[in-house]
Amino acid sequence: MSEETNPYWESFPNLFSNAITAKVGNRIPWHKYSSSPRSSQTFCISAFGSLIDCEKNAEVLKRFLAPHFPTWAQSDSCWKIHLEYSDRTLLNEVVGTPTQVDALLENSGTVVTIESKFVADAAEGLGSCSKFPKECKGHYGPGSDMASSSCWCLLERWNGRRTPRLYWTLGRSYFRDTIFAQQQVGDACPFRGPHFQLMRNFLLASAFAMRHRKTRFGTVVICPKSCRAPLESQVEAFKKEVLRPEFENLVHMAFYDDYIEALRNVGDERLARLAEFLQQRMEAETP
Numbered sequence: 599m600s601e602e603t604n605p606y607w608e609s610f611p612n613l614f615s616n617a618i619t620a621k622v623g624n625r626i627p628w629h630k631y632s633s634s635p636r637s638s639q640t641f642c643i644s645a646f647g648s649l650i651d652c653e654k655n656a657e658v659l660k661r662f663l664a665p666h667f668p669t670w671a672q673s674d675s676c677w678k679i680h681l682e683y684s685d686r687t688l689l690n691e692v693v694g695t696p697t698q699v700d701a702l703l704e705n706s707g708t709v710v711t712i713e714s715k716f717v718a719d720a721a722e723g724l725g726s727c728s729k730f731p732k733e734c735k736g737h738y739g740p741g742s743d744m745a746s747s748s749c750w751c752l753l754e755r756w757n758g759r760r761t762p763r764l765y766w767t768l769g770r771s772y773f774r775d776t777i778f779a780q781q782q783v784g785d786a787c788p789f790r791g792p793h794f795q796l797m798r799n800f801l802l803a804s805a806f807a808m809r810h811r812k813t814r815f816g817t818v819v820i821c822p823k824s825c826r827a828p829l830e831s832q833v834e835a836f837k838k839e840v841l842r843p844e845f846e847n848l849v850h851m852a853f854y855d856d857y858i859e860a861l862r863n864v865g866d867e868r869l870a871r872l873a874e875f876l877q878q879r880m881e882a883e884t885p
Contacts, residue, residue, distance in 0.1 A: 605620050605623050605624075607623050607626075607628065607632070607633075607640075609633070610632060610633050610637065610640045611633075611634070611635040611637075611640075611879070612634075612635060612636075612637050612640035612641040612644060612716075612879055613640050613643065613644050614644040614648055614871075614872050614875045614876070617643060617644045617647045617648045617872075618643060618647040618648075618650065618681070619650075619651075622647065622650065622681065625681075625682075626643070626681060626682050627682055627698075635879075635882070635883060636716060636717045636718055636883050637716070638700075638714055638715055638716035638717070638718075638719045638720075639682075639700070639714075641714070641716045641854075641876070641879060642681075642700045642701060642712070642714035642716075643681055644872070644875065644876065644879075645714075645854065645857060645872075645876060646679050646681065646700075646701040646703075646712065647679065647681055648868075648869070648872050649677070649679050650679045652866070652868075652869070653676075654864045654865075654866045654869060655676060655677050655679070656674050656675060656676050656677060656705075657674075657864045658860050658861060658864055658869065659677050659703060659860075660674070661859075661860035661863060661864070662852070662856065662857050662860040663710065663818075665856070666816070666818065666850040666852060667710075667814070667816055667847075667850075670708055670814050670816075675705045675706045675707075676705065677703050677704060677705045678703075678704045678705070679701060679702075679703060680701065680702040680703075680704065681700070681701055682698055682699075682700065682701075683698065683699050683701065683702035683711075684696050684697065684698040684699075685802075685806070688802055688805040688806060688809065689763055689764045689765065689768070689798070689801060689802060689805060690761050690762060690763055690764045691761070691763060692759070692760070692761040693758070693759045693760040693761065694760045695728075697798040697799065697801075697802045699711040699712060699713065699799050699802060699803075700712050700713055700714040701714065702803075702806070704806075704810075704812070707812055707813045707814055708812055708813070708814040708815070708816075709803055709806050709807050709810070709812045709814075709815045709816075710803065710815070710816050710817065710818055711799045711800070711802055711803040711806075711815075711816075711817045711818070712817075712818050712820060713795070713796070713799050713817070713818070713819045713820070714820050714821070715819070715820070715821040715825065715829060716821065716822065716825070716883070716884075717822075717825060717883050717884055720821040720822070720825035720826075720829055721825065721828075723792050723828045723829060723832055724792035724793075724794075724795040724796050724819070724829065724832050725792065725794060725795035726790060726791050726792060726794050726795070727787075727789055727790055727791075727794040729752055729753065730787070730790050733745070733752055734751075734752055734787075734790075735783055736785075736786060736787055736790050737781040737782060737783055737784065737785040737786065737787050738750055738751060738778075738779075738780070738781045738785075738787040738788065738789075739780045739781040739782060739785070740780075741783060742781075742783075742787070743755070745757075750780070751766060751787070753765065754766055764801070764805075765789070765797060765798065765801060766778070768801050768804065768805065769797070769801065771804075772800070772801075772804070772841060772842060772845050773840055773841065773842065774839070774840065774841070774842055776788075777840060788839070788840060792832045792835075792836075793832075793835070793836050793839070793840055796817065796819065796832070796833065796836045796849070797836070797840065799817050800817045800841075800848070800849060803815040803816060803817050815848065816848045816849065816850070817848065817849045817850075818849075818850050818851075818852045819833050819849075819850070819851050819852070820851075820852040820853065820854060820857065821853065821854065822853065822854050822855065822880045822884045823853040823854075823855045824880075824884045824885050825884055825885070826851070826853065829851065830851050833849060833850070833851040834851070836849060837849050854876065854880060855880075857876075858873045858876050858877055858880075859873075861873035861876075
């Protein structure tokens, strides 16, 4: 392909050459800063998009996931890689902003959602609920919804054409009883802060598994090891404060450093080049 016909994203500093096809690239909702050398989105697309049509993707992901999900990673079945995955129907997110995961990994019996952070967004940590403080008073209980005094969370009711989200309903199967305790004005809703983004990624994985009859699901937050604060503490807090103990092993913190090692150790020349590219980009942009 000549330079004149290369897709515009091929010039992005964090994109490995030919990491994705034009068909895949045209489906991606590229972020405003995807052309930045610090783009988390483009770095993630290089890392996982390069596995889409790769015969070695099962071996790479087995090596990468084994420390986190040791019993799952024994499967040798090929993985499907979905970039910037979203499905409004899974969590009933019709109208408004749906949950969108950076990557969704799927094989015959397993689904894993990936939340990727690189430099600036790693330092910012996981995302919070945007409804507080403009539309929500910040607690989970009567009066929190500024437009409906009886509603405990404005995301649980119809708002024009926006449907009630299933976060609280689906969460009943996985979250601690304390999450659903009635709060008063001045209390902090458990999903007001950084638990919000991880909760949605986790529930999307669960809903996907149920719909597509997968027996296992999980969520991984990944970043360069040098950028792990505050993400590491936020992931641990989610596991200990939100999830019931029997589900804590479904959420893990992982590092691109280890993913790069997995790429290097499968004996594939192209993946070895990808590993060096990701390593160079990390060293150029991270502390």
